[in-house]
Amino acid sequence: MxxxxxxxxxxxxxxxxxxxxxxxxxxxxxxxxxxxxxxxxxxxxxxxxxxxxxxxxxxxxxxxxxxxxxxxxxxxxxxxxxxxxxxxxxxxxxxxxxxxxxxxxxxxxxxxxxxxxxxxxxxxxxxxxxxxxxxxxxxxxxxxxxxxxxxxxxxxxxxxxxxxxxxxxxxxxxxxxxxxxxxxxxxxxxxxxxxEITAARLKEAIKLGNRRRRVLQRLNQLRTAVPTPISGRDVLLINQVSFYDDPVRFTAKIGELCDELEKRVKAGEGVVPSGTPRLMLSGCPMAVPNWKLPYIVESSGAVIIGEESCIGTRNIRDLVDESGDTMEEMLEALVDRYLRIDCACFTPNKERLQNIVSMAKDLQVKGVIHFALNFCQPYAIEAFKVGRALEAAGIPMLSIETDYSMEDVEQLKTRVEAFLEMVR
Ligand code: SF4
Ligand code: SF4
Missing domain, CATH: 3.40.50.11890 (Rossmann fold)
Structure with a gap:
């Protein structure tokens, strides 16, 4: 057509x-x-x-x-x-x-x-x-x-x-x-x-990048309310869209959405029945339109309240220091901020383990689902250490490796349901 x-x-x-x-x-x-x-x-x-x-x-x-x-x-x-x-x-x-x-x-x-x-x-x-x-x-x-x-x-x-x-x-x-x-x-x-990238332009760009991170931090904070006021799928979508929408417009629109969410939280309204197990995802980024696993999890009777991922907290957790005025100071601030990223490509990568455990504890999740794409060695191998760190903290983890095909949906659903039985 x-x-x-x-x-x-x-x-x-x-x-x-x-x-x-x-x-x-x-x-x-x-x-x-x-x-x-x-x-x-x-x-x-x-x-x-x-x-x-x-x-x-x-x-x-x-x-x-x-x-x-x-x-x-x-x-x-x-x-x-x-x-x-x-x-x-x-x-x-x-x-x-x-x-x-x-x-x-x-x-x-x-x-x-x-x-x-x-x-x-x-x-x-x-x-x-x-x-x-x-x-x-x-x-x-x-x-x-x-x-x-x-x-x-x-x-x-x-x-x-x-x-x-x-x-x-x-x-x-x-x-x-x-x-x-x-x-x-x-x-x-x-x-x-x-x-030319001038100091004045870079300062504005740093502030804009931080404003977008802050609005997403606010969203992440609001979603932790009980009862859960927004689905994990919707928050994942917001994070995905943040990568290609105009940053000024996106920040304004998500600010409005957070205002609405805040009212919902104050009114004690949720999108899932009370007692729904609250889980966290961790691992490889889920790029548009990879919604498979969140859909399986949320249609199996759980709700996702955090994503430890580059399309999630890894991308918004750290702000760039805004205090610098000279080009040199601002480049240093960028270098520092980006080097705090705890991608599994680093070795050793203890920060990621610490960040996952503290995030799971803060969110008080019932369990963590670790997601690695098939053949992704950095995340698949690191899953072992993530599982051990979570186990030491008394938090169960389900490790999943999959891809974008729909062939394993039933099999994944069975594994997710069994995990939910266990954490319940
Ligand atoms: S390579 Fe690492 S830091 Fe980059 S998007 Fe993938 S997981 Fe994130
Ligand atoms: S193999 Fe590389 S590109 Fe693929 S998910 Fe892993 S880190 Fe990302």
């Missing part, structure tokens, strides 16, 4: 027929998982709208920004300091990689035993399905895990890629390396955007 965006998608060289198929599948999936929920906040209508226009209105906005001479920078990892992109008056978009469509194309050039996230972003590009990737003037990769860094070498043949080196440890020499990388990134962004 023709849409008002067909010309735009054609100019972006999308495969129109395959793209229409993708939108149909996505729409149905979203309807089944999100729109069937009861008692949703009115503020979630904004998120429904953004999702329904994710390849339409938002892409149109990107094209308009480009027509005004602004550049679009795509990222795959929360390690990329978005503040530098914003300070160069460029648009930063998190490139989602949570769908299985494109897998066949990806497996023609990548080993089958590559994680679903990597196959997804490569598959989207090869199949010409993602208007975000096609809008990018630069795609920023990083040397986090081996799978990603080798995949970027191939991706580089299809899109303009820049790779940041991320240290694997957190010693003094690693901090030096990271600082040099942040400087190198600043120069590259200035070059691509054709604009």
């Amino acid at each position: 023709p849409t008002p965006y067909d010309d735009m998608w054609e100019k972006l060289n999308l495969d129109l027929a395959a793209h229409e198929g993708l939108l149909q599948v996505l729409g149905k999936f979203y309807g089944d998982i999100y729109l069937t929920q009861e008692g949703r906040l009115k503020g979630m209508e904004y998120l429904d709208f953004v999702l329904s226009e994710v390849h339409g209105l938002r892409i149109k906005e990107l094209q308009e920004a480009k027509a005004q001479g602004r550049k679009v920078i795509g990222t795959f990892c929360v390690f990329v300091p978005e503040e530098l992109v914003l300070a160069a008056d460029a648009v930063c978009v998190g490139l989602c990689a949570g769908a299985e469509i494109g897998k066949e194309a990806a497996e023609k050039i990548l080993p089958r035993n590559t994680c679903a996230l990597i196959k997804s972003f490569v598959g989207f590009k090869l199949s010409r399905l993602c208007p975000f990737i096609e809008s990018c003037d630069l795609v920023v990769g990083e040397t986090t895990c081996d799978g990603k860094k080798k995949a970027y070498e191939i991706f580089d043949e299809y899109a303009p890629v820049y790779v940041m080196e991320i240290p694997q440890m957190k010693q003094t020499c690693d901090r030096e390396l990271w600082k040099a990388e942040v400087r190198r990134f600043k120069e590259r962004i200035e070059e691509v955007a054709g604009k």
Whole structure:
């Protein structure tokens, strides 16, 4: 069926027929998982709208920004300091990689035993399905895990890629390396955007990034109320949308949603019956539209009240120090803040274990579900230590490895239900 965006998608060289198929599948999936929920906040209508226009209105906005001479920078990892992109008056978009469509194309050039996230972003590009990737003037990769860094070498043949080196440890020499990388990134962004990053612009960008983190922190605080006032699925969606919506608009809209949530909390209203087991997710990021596991958990009679993940608390827990005024002070603040990220790509990674245990204790969850994508060695291997740390704190954990396919839904549901029986 023709849409008002067909010309735009054609100019972006999308495969129109395959793209229409993708939108149909996505729409149905979203309807089944999100729109069937009861008692949703009115503020979630904004998120429904953004999702329904994710390849339409938002892409149109990107094209308009480009027509005004602004550049679009795509990222795959929360390690990329978005503040530098914003300070160069460029648009930063998190490139989602949570769908299985494109897998066949990806497996023609990548080993089958590559994680679903990597196959997804490569598959989207090869199949010409993602208007975000096609809008990018630069795609920023990083040397986090081996799978990603080798995949970027191939991706580089299809899109303009820049790779940041991320240290694997957190010693003094690693901090030096990271600082040099942040400087190198600043120069590259200035070059691509054709604009100098001034201290004044960077200060504003740091404040904007923090404002968005603070509103998401507020959301996370409000959701911990008893009875649970918002589903885990809805909070995950808000976190996912934070990566590609306009940051000023998003922050304002989520602020309004938090006001509504606050009223609901004061009125003692919840979205699940009292006594519903409250769980936490931990592990790999869940990129749009990877809603499989949260849906399974919440349709099995539990509710999720926290995500220890890059599409969750790992991305919003730490703010950038706003006190610096000079470029040097602000770059130092960025270096410090980003080096506090506790991704499983680090060794050793004790902070993550401590953060998971203290988060689970603060939230008083009945249990933790650890999620690793199949073939993701960093998170799958670290699951052992996470389980041991939680066990020592008396908190049960269920470790799940899966991908984006629907083949194992019944099997996962059985395991989640058995876990819920146990924690109840
Ligand atoms: S899990 Fe690690 S590699 Fe993945 S987005 Fe987070 S920081 Fe980046
Ligand atoms: S999920 Fe794991 S293997 Fe996949 S890109 Fe992230 S860190 Fe790498």
